[in-house]
Amino acid sequence: MWDMAFAQAAEAVPGPSALVSFLPLVLVFVVFYLLLIRPQQKKVKEHKEMLRQLKKNDEVMTSGGIYGKVVALTEDVVTLEVAPKVQIRVHRPQISTVSRPEKAPAKEVKEQ
Numbered sequence: 001m002w003d004m005a006f007a008q009a010a011e012a013v014p015g016p017s018a019l020v021s022f023l024p025l026v027l028v029f030v031v032f033y034l035l036l037i038r039p040q041q042k043k044v045k046e047h048k049e050m051l052r053q054l055k056k057n058d059e060v061m062t063s064g065g066i067y068g069k070v071v072a073l074t075e076d077v078v079t080l081e082v083a084p085k086v087q088i089r090v091h092r093p094q095i096s097t098v099s100r101p102e103k104a105p106a107k108e109v110k111e112q
Contacts, residue, residue, distance in 0.1 A: 051092055054078065059099040062090055067099075 054060070058070045060080065068080030071087060079089050 050098060051095060054095065060095050061097045061099065063094045063096045
């Protein structure tokens with residue numbers, strides 16, 4: 001019985017300071033920023049730049065997977081020709097990639 005009385009009378013051990021207990025939360029935020037937020041911001045910036053440089057006769061693919069050739073541009077709408085005399089209008093941010101025509105590979109000269 002006396003053991004319990006002494007255990008209750010003992011002074012409490014001070015816990016870690018507020019800074020030490022808050023540090024893991026700060027570290028998690030820093031990791032999320034470096035691994036998730038910052039790369040996503042960079043990707044969005046590159047996409048906006050790609051949309052800004054979009055011009056007539058570019059081959060593009062929409063986010064829905066439709067390939068087409070740009071025939072007209074406005075501030076928000078891109079008109080694509082998906083087949084001869086078939087045009088569709090899409091919202092400009094829905095353009096996901098621009099297909100650049102690849103150069104034909106140079107023929108290799110055989111050395112004998």
